[in-house]
Amino acid sequence: MTIDAIIVAAGSGSRLGAPIPKGFVSLGGKPLFLHSVLQFAKHPRIDKIIIVAPSAMLDETTALCAAHTGGRPFEVVIGGKERWQSVQNGTNSSLADWVMIHDCARPFMTIELIDKIISASQDYDAVIAAVPEIDTIRYFKGDRAGETLDRSKIIRVQTPQMFKREALKKAFSHAATMNRPPTDEAMLMEALDIPVGIAWGDPLNFKITTQEDLHIADAIFAKHTR
Numbered sequence: 728m729t730i731d732a733i734i735v736a737a738g739s740g741s742r743l744g745a746p747i748p749k750g751f752v753s754l755g756g757k758p759l760f761l762h763s764v765l766q767f768a769k770h771p772r773i774d775k776i777i778i779v780a781p782s783a784m785l786d787e788t789t790a791l792c793a794a795h796t797g798g799r800p801f802e803v804v805i806g807g808k809e810r811w812q813s814v815q816n817g818t819n820s821s822l823a824d825w826v827m828i829h830d831c832a833r834p835f836m837t838i839e840l841i842d843k844i845i846s847a848s849q850d851y852d853a854v855i856a857a858v859p860e861i862d863t864i865r866y867f868k869g870d871r872a873g874e875t876l877d878r879s880k881i882i883r884v885q886t887p888q889m890f891k892r893e894a895l896k897k898a899f900s901h902a903a904t905m906n907r908p909p910t911d912e913a914m915l916m917e918a919l920d921i922p923v924g925i926a927w928g929d930p931l932n933f934k935i936t937t938q939e940d941l942h943i944a945d946a947i948f949a950k951h952t953r
């Protein structure tokens with residue numbers, strides 16, 4: 728069975744407030760997206776790495792990947808307006824049986840997590856990485872707190888997420904009909920009634936969204952060099 732990794736790095740990252748797209752801000756001396764590329768490039772089961780980048784960064788992305796992927800096959804494709812459209816563009820460049828989608832904003836993704844996801848794909852056509860929720864979670868309206876949810880039934884969803892490529896291709900047709908753009912592709916698979924399996928992830932695989940997240944990530948990098 729063949730597996731392509733698709734790293735989505737075409738978001739603007741407006742919540743980070745950086746003058747360049749989030750995937751290209753520096754972390755530990757490298758552009759953010761490159762950390763994930765390096766992890767996938769080390770994994771023997773990944774056939775090709777597809778990086779989805781903003782149009783202005785295509786040449787830079789290609790040059791960086793050529794220098795750091797150690798000869799592993801890779802392809803750089805242009806992103807879309809919404810995240811799912813970026814994932815769709817990446818998927819269109821794949822001929823593999825499976826695709827493993829990953830947010831470039833999660834630089835602490837590990838080879839062990841890739842292994843766990845591949846292992847869960849023996850039982851499911853769609854697999855997500857997730858961690859248990861540890862905070863108390865409530866609904867709210869304005870400045871008023873609403874009902875508290877039972878956190879023992881809640882997980883925090885991460886990437887990588889692995890899908891049978893043909894099933895994911897079908898699922899994209901549903902995305903355009905949704906009221907709000909989906910925040911991940913597992914939501915699309917669910918709409919086709921495809922059960923989604925869980926691979927238990929790692930809290931360190933958090934998503935960098937704000938400047939504070941970037942400071943935390945910098946501190947982690949200063950302690951551990953991988």
Ligand code: C5P
Binds near residue numbers: 738
């Ligand atoms: O905005 P958010 O952090 O949720 O984005 C998750 C991932 O999706 C990021 O890696 C971002 O670069 C990517 N993305 C994309 N194309 C978009 C929007 C987001 O590749 N249009």
